Amino acid sequence: MDTSKDQSLLQLRSVRKVFARGTIDEVTALYGINLDIYPDDFVTIIGSNGAGKSTLLNIIAGVFPPEMGGKVIIGGEDVTDLSEYKHATYVGRVWQEPHVGTAAKLTIEENLSLALLRGRPRGLRPSLNKQRRELFRSALAPLGLGLEDRLSTLVGTLSGGQRQALALVMATISKPVLLLLDEHIATLDPRTAQIVLNLSDMIVQRERMTTIMVTHNMELALRYGNRLIMMHKGRIIVDIGQQDKQALTINDLVTAFEQAAGEQLTDESMLLSHR
Amino acid sequence: MLPATIEGILTSSLSDGLIYAFVAVGVFITFRVLAFPDLTVDGSFVTGGSIAALMIVGGYNSFLATVAAIGGGLACGAVTGLLHTKLRITALLAGILMMVSLYSVNLRIMSGANIPLLRQITIFKSIAHFFGTAKSVILVIGILAVLALIVFMILNWFLRTELGLALRASGDNEQMIRGLGSDTDRNTIIGCSLSNGMVALSGALVAQNQGFCDVNMGIGMIVMGLAAVIIGGALFHPRGVASMLLAALGGTFVYRLFITIALRLGLAPGDLKLITAVLVVIALGIPYIQKKARHEWMPPAVKF
Numbered sequence: 037m038d039t040s041k042d043q044s045l046l047q048l049r050s051v052r053k054v055f056a057r058g059t060i061d062e063v064t065a066l067y068g069i070n071l072d073i074y075p076d077d078f079v080t081i082i083g084s085n086g087a088g089k090s091t092l093l094n095i096i097a098g099v100f101p102p103e104m105g106g107k108v109i110i111g112g113e114d115v116t117d118l119s120e121y122k123h124a125t126y127v128g129r130v131w132q133e134p135h136v137g138t139a140a141k142l143t144i145e146e147n148l149s150l151a152l153l154r155g156r157p158r159g160l161r162p163s164l165n166k167q168r169r170e171l172f173r174s175a176l177a178p179l180g181l182g183l184e185d186r187l188s189t190l191v192g193t194l195s196g197g198q199r200q201a202l203a204l205v206m207a208t209i210s211k212p213v214l215l216l217l218d219e220h221i222a223t224l225d226p227r228t229a230q231i232v233l234n235l236s237d238m239i240v241q242r243e244r245m246t247t248i249m250v251t252h253n254m255e256l257a258l259r260y261g262n263r264l265i266m267m268h269k270g271r272i273i274v275d276i277g278q279q280d281k282q283a284l285t286i287n288d289l290v291t292a293f294e295q296a297a298g299e300q301l302t303d304e305s306m307l308l309s310h311r
Numbered sequence: 312m313l314p315a316t317i318e319g320i321l322t323s324s325l326s327d328g329l330i331y332a333f334v335a336v337g338v339f340i341t342f343r344v345l346a347f348p349d350l351t352v353d354g355s356f357v358t359g360g361s362i363a364a365l366m367i368v369g370g371y372n373s374f375l376a377t378v379a380a381i382g383g384g385l386a387c388g389a390v391t392g393l394l395h396t397k398l399r400i401t402a403l404l405a406g407i408l409m410m411v412s413l414y415s416v417n418l419r420i421m422s423g424a425n426i427p428l429l430r431q432i433t434i435f436k437s438i439a440h441f442f443g444t445a446k447s448v449i450l451v452i453g454i455l456a457v458l459a460l461i462v463f464m465i466l467n468w469f470l471r472t473e474l475g476l477a478l479r480a481s482g483d484n485e486q487m488i489r490g491l492g493s494d495t496d497r498n499t500i501i502g503c504s505l506s507n508g509m510v511a512l513s514g515a516l517v518a519q520n521q522g523f524c525d526v527n528m529g530i531g532m533i534v535m536g537l538a539a540v541i542i543g544g545a546l547f548h549p550r551g552v553a554s555m556l557l558a559a560l561g562g563t564f565v566y567r568l569f570i571t572i573a574l575r576l577g578l579a580p581g582d583l584k585l586i587t588a589v590l591v592v593i594a595l596g597i598p599y600i601q602k603k604a605r606h607e608w609m610p611p612a613v614k615f
Contacts, residue, residue, distance in 0.1 A: 097490065124492030137490075139483040142476075149473070150480050154492045158473040206491070 044072035045246050046096065046214060049107040053091050053100075065091040066102070067270045073214075078240055078247045080257040082289075083267035084301075089250045092267070093218050096248070098123030111213050125155030128207035130200070130220040130236075137203030140192030144183060144202065147191055148172045151206035175205050179235055197228030201235055208239050215240065217249040233260075254286050264289075268297045322448050324571045328564035329455035330516050331535065335543070336462065337509035338536030339559040343544075344470070345502040346482040347395070350406030352510050352536060354413025355387040356529035359511025360518035361417050364426040367519070373434040377515045384511020385504045387413060392500030417526050425525040426518075433519035451520060458516075462509070463556055470552045478502050479552075510536075531584045538587050539563040541594040566590070 048071040054064050066088045073079055083089050095102050098120040102108065108116045110126045131137045138147055149163045152171070169187060176184040179201050183194075191199060200220060207215060217236060221229035237260060240247045251257050257264050264281050266274035266289070273296035276284060293301050334356065341349035359380040366376035387409060394405040418424065432440075438454055439446045469475045480488040481498040489495050510532070518524035543562020549555040566587075573586055602609050 119494075121489045121492050121494050124490055129490050131486075136484070136486055139480050139487055141483045142480060146476055146479075150476060150488060150491050150493070153473055153477075156492075158477050158493060160469070160472045160474060163471055163473045163476040 043074075043112075045075045045077075045111055046071070046073040047107070047109040048072075048092075048096075049109070050102075051092075051095060051106040051108065052103040053088075053095065054103060065270055066095075068106075069270075069272060071265075071272065073246060073248065075246055076244055077263055078261035079249070079263045079265060080261040081248060081250045081265045081267060082252070082254060082257040084252075086269065087267040088270040089267055090218065091270075093129075093216050093248070093250060096123075096214070097127050097129050097216060124212075126212055127214045127216060128154070128210070128212040129216040129218060130203050130207045132219045132222050134196045134199035134203060134223070137206065138191045138199050141190065143188045143190055144176075144194075145169060145172055145187040147202065147206060148175070148209060151209050154210040154212060156210075171209075175209055176202075178238070179205070195228075197224055197232060200224060200228075200232050204232065204235055204239060208243060208245065211243060211245075213246060215245045215247040217247065219250050219252060222252060254289050258284055258286065258289070266293060266296070268293070273297055320568070320571050320575065322452065324564060324567040326448055326452045326455065326520075327571070328560075328567040329452065329459055330520060331513060331539070331567065332455075332459055332560045332563040333462065333509045333513035333516070334532055334536040335539035335559040335563040336466065336556065337506040337513070338533065339540050339555065340466075340502055340506040340509070342537065342540060343555065344479055344482050345499060345506075347402045347499060347503065348406065349388070349391060349402065349503055349506060350533050351387055351391045351409040351413070351503070351507055352406075352533040353529040353531070354410040354417065355384045355507040355510045356514035356517075356532045357417045357524070357526055358383050358387055358413055358420070359514030360524040360528060361420040361426065361514075361526075362511070363515035364428055364518050364524035365420055367428060367431045367433065368426055373432055373437055373519065377434055377512065377519075380515035381508045381512045384514075385508040387511070388504035388507030389500055391507070392496075392503035395503075396496035396499050414526065421524065421526065424527075425523055427523045428519060429522045433522075434516070435519060455516070459560060462512075463560070466556055467553050474501075531587060534584070534587050534591055535566070538591045538594070539566045541591060542566055545594055 048069050051066055051069040052064070053066040054062065056062050069092065081089050081092070094100060095108060098115065098118060101116060106116065107114060110123075115123055115126070129137070139150070142150075145164055145168075149168060152168065172187060173184040181198055181201055183198065183202065191202065194202065204220070220236070221232050224232060233256070236249075239245070247261070249260060258281070262278040262281065264274070264276045264284070265272055274289075274292045290301050334352065338352065341347045362383040363373075363376040363380040366379055367373055391405050391409045394400045394408065395402055400408070435446050435451055435454060439450055442450070444450065470479060477488060477493040478498045478501065480493070481495045481502070485495050488498075514529065517528065539562040540559050541562070542565050543549070543558035543560070546565060547554065547558040547561055549558040569590065570583055570586070573583070574580065578586070599609055
């Protein structure tokens with residue numbers, strides 16, 4: 037895939053999403069989003085409940101398509117109408133809950149083998165061999181959790197933090213061009229959350245992966261990444277690049293929010309420093 | 312023809328256990344590997360039997376007829392999978408629709424309610440002929456054991472391949488495996504197809520062993536297969552692909568042992584379906600009662 041530095045890796049054009057159209061529950065989750073993400077970007081997306089963060093990620097991951105007229109282009113290819121499993125070729129994803137990103141009844145090495153074959157045809161070759169196990173050990177060792185010595189352990193017996201660390205390795209082991217972190221530490225206890233967050237940062241830096249991290253937490257959004265996007269009620273209301281982001285404080289963000297949204301920030305959980 | 316001796320009971324359970332083991336393996340693939348409760352089985356079992364019977368009566372080689380029966384089962388399962396994935400019909404309903412419609416299809420295949428195979432050259436007779444002996448229980452057990460071993464080896468290999476692992480992941484965490492780039496629709500169709508291919512093989516063998524195919528011989532087959540898988544799971548606590556397959560085989564044998572003993576105790580063949588259902592109810596109900604006794608919580612059963 038040829039994506040030079042100045043060419044965007046992900047392009048969203050007029051992406052709209054309406055749920056329950058034609059019923060009294062009709063809700064517009066996204067209003068005509070236009071967004072360009074460039075190679076090596078580490079973008080943090082912040083917003084309160086109902087801002088459209090998850091809908092946006094789901095559209096990028098191909099869980100559902102945008103409304104007619106919207107376009108999703110990854111690495112120069114129009115993937116708007118491709119099904120979710122085809123999006124997976126380009127997009128690795130870590131979900132909020134550890135049990136979504138890993139298969140409990142399979143072993144660690146089986147989970148990793150499934151992840152290794154992202155975007156490749158799955159045939160009648162053995163799913164595991166010596167070479168692959170070596171690769172898995174070397175991918176797990178940097179986590180420092182000892183998982184590299186427990187390849188044949190069932191994933192269902194691991195703790196939430198261990199599973200989320202594994203999910204992170206699974207999302208990145210085949211080096212997809214885009215990594216989506218969907219509030220991936222929100223359900224972990226503070227200590228484990230910090231460990232998984234550090235691991236994410238380490239892997240993103242090492243593999244130089246283009247990353248979008250959705251978070252509920254302003255402090256995290258400020259601390260990580262080189263670009264910050266704030267969403268509100270289905271629109272992008274703030275988009276700050278590296279230069280401005282370094283000097284940014286939470287107070288600046290709250291002010292920016294109140295100016296752009298034209299209302300008081302009421303979602304206090306966005307202001308709490310730890311979740 | 313009730314076996315009078317312990318030896319008789321064992322050989323009878325063994326040959327029946329082996330011949331129905333393919334149903335158990337089929338049910339294992341859908342229920343346990345794919346987590347897809349597929350009821351097509353009652354229909355596809357007879358489809359296998361009727362295709363084999365029709366071809367054998369038509370003068371085709373019994374091996375060819377058996378392979379064609381497997382093909383018919385593969386097709387039945389593929390349709391169930393298509394109904395579920397492409398039209399989003401729930402698994403249970405897709406299976407029931409197939410089960411009912413296959414009843415009519417089977418009547419069409421056989422142009423009637425049954426086909427006798429008494430003086431036909433079945434797979435068992437032709438192998439007996441090859442070895443220069445007559446068909447006997449021991450020979451049937453031998454043939455079935457070899458066949459079961461082959462099927463076991465193929466499935467044990469397949470479920471460890473890249474595709475087989477993707478199938479297992481589809482049954483465990485569908486959202487994850489889609490997110491890793493595997494087409495879960497295709498996996499479901501392949502799994503259902505494979506499962507019903509096994510079931511149809513069993514139907515073809517049963518018809519050839521008992522000397523006729525009857526349109527009603529599939530009734531309750533799904534419950535029997537489920538009983539075998541559940542008994543196998545409860546007795547052997549399998550972990551890993553090979554032991555789970557072996558547990559399904561062992562479960563069928565134990566199940567047939569129950570049935571043969573029940574018949575020996577004077578129960579009528581007509582009572583067997585009830586006994587089977589009661590076995591399944593006991594096996595499924597016990598975990599909840601145990602947990603309740605220990606004041607543990609268990610979620611309500613799913614409705615679909």
